[in-house]
Amino acid sequence: MATWGPDQFWGLPEHPRTPYYRTFETVIDETVEWMGQGVVPTAVAVSTLDLCQPALSLRATDEYEHWGLTHFLLDGHHKLEAAASAGGTVQLLSLLALDESLSSLDDHRRLGALRSQSSLSRGVRPPH
Secondary structure (H helix, E strand, O other): OOOOOEOOOOOOEOOOOOOOOOOOOOOOOOOOOOOOOOOOOEEEEEEEEEEEOOOOOOOOOOOOOEEEEEEEEEEOHHHHHHHHHHOOOOEEEEEEOOOOOOOOHHHHHHHHHHHOOOOOOOOOOOOO
16 A cells, blocks of 8 residues: 555555565565676667768768667666766677668777777777
8 A cells, every 4th residue: 555555546555456466575686796896797789770871961071880789688677776976897798780780880890899999089089
């Protein structure tokens, strides 16, 4: 009752009438044992790579192709939260969705090499 209150129609407590739902309540100790032991935990994500051209106007000076690598976290939410709170790191195992991205197989092949390059400030073109 403290969480859900009474059912608005019946005025009675919520009761799902299933044995596996809300079986019990307990406090969970959220101590992160791997932190401080030199362990770098792994989180898992499915990712998409989308390549887009910028919107162009007659005054446009931006001719860059924009690469958007987006990660959707599947497992490791608590690891990321603990690492963020403690200033730690997490490695990410990324499963790239090849058919569901706005990119080509050649783009996927280039991704590893591009990710290993150093970052550039916007407006700075790398030498060809």
